[in-house]
Amino acid sequence: MVESGAGPSSKRFKMASGGEGATHVGFIGGGNLARAITEGLLQADDKQKRFKIHASFATNGENYKKMQSLGVAVTTNNKDIVLSCDVIILSVKPHQVLPVLEELRKIYQDIDENQLLVGGAPLPRNLRPLIVSVATSITIKQIEEKTEISWKMGRADMLGHLPVIRCLPTVASSVRAGVTVYTSGHFSTENDNKLFLDIFNSVGFTQDVPEQYIDGFTAFTGSGVAFMGLVMEALADGGVLVGFLEEWPTK
Numbered sequence: 001m002v003e004s005g006a007g008p009s010s011k012r013f014k015m016a017s018g019g020e021g022a023t024h025v026g027f028i029g030g031g032n033l034a035r036a037i038t039e040g041l042l043q044a045d046d047k048q049k050r051f052k053i054h055a056s057f058a059t060n061g062e063n064y065k066k067m068q069s070l071g072v073a074v075t076t077n078n079k080d081i082v083l084s085c086d087v088i089i090l091s092v093k094p095h096q097v098l099p100v101l102e103e104l105r106k107i108y109q110d111i112d113e114n115q116l117l118v119g120g121a122p123l124p125r126n127l128r129p130l131i132v133s134v135a136t137s138i139t140i141k142q143i144e145e146k147t148e149i150s151w152k153m154g155r156a157d158m159l160g161h162l163p164v165i166r167c168l169p170t171v172a173s174s175v176r177a178g179v180t181v182y183t184s185g186h187f188s189t190e191n192d193n194k195l196f197l198d199i200f201n202s203v204g205f206t207q208d209v210p211e212q213y214i215d216g217f218t219a220f221t222g223s224g225v226a227f228m229g230l231v232m233e234a235l236a237d238g239g240v241l242v243g244f245l246e247e248w249p250t251k
């Protein structure tokens, strides 16, 4: 089921090629991180002129409702994202990434070629969506293995890879103060990188890094906040030690 305007559209492919109109950004997985990026994008572009945001969910529960209330085109069918979006941001939990990619591969292979037409002509290979993964610990190699897609065009059997960028954003993207480190995959082009940067520079700062640093960055940004929490707790304990009531130092 698709709501708030998401849905199959060959129009978006024209927009992607001509650079006119909005870039359709689709999250597969619309939880905490997807919402943080969406909030940042909406601050950067509140009329959704540059970005039209879509998201898919496992259920139509809380996350679905929260994204819907932000004006995002929400769905519980990942196929809607595949058919509607120029950029697909994989934002499910890490253990769900490979099964979701397997699902995407099947969706691609089952798409009727008529759904991939631009003005009556077959969709050129270079207009296939950019896959962005925000999942920790899933490597570009793993993703690229799952995004080798074969499809039929006329009588020909085509085989190609979708372009992939792996990145690690932070939830401060919600206030456009995010830091996103990223590595481009073997099949992503300069245009794919530009598209990626257009999105992630809108919600903060980006830095290109070798892939091996991405997991280190996860530990740094995830644990750094926890260490600051420890310091604050120790300060509060110090306050109690010098005789303050327990609730005072935390105020």
Ligand SMILES: NC(=O)c1ccc[n+]([C@@H]2O[C@H](COP(=O)([O-])OP(=O)(O)OC[C@H]3O[C@@H](n4cnc5c(N)ncnc54)[C@H](OP(=O)(O)O)[C@@H]3O)[C@@H](O)[C@H]2O)c1
Residues within 6 Å of the ligand: 028, 029, 030, 031, 032, 033, 034, 056, 057, 058, 059, 060, 061, 062, 063, 064, 078, 090, 091, 092, 093, 094, 096, 100, 134, 135, 136, 168, 169, 170, 171
């Ligand atoms: N949170 C962070 O600070 C952070 C920072 C950097 C990177 N990351 C990465 O971002 C990813 C998402 O993390 P999160 O914290 O945002 O997780 P989350 O809040 O649990 O969100 C996961 C989302 O995935 C949806 N989902 C599950 N299975 C699905 C499927 N088969 N198809 C479509 N959607 C599906 C869930 O749907 P329902 O809403 O229906 O349950 C939910 O909306 C993870 O890979 C994590 O490593 C997170």
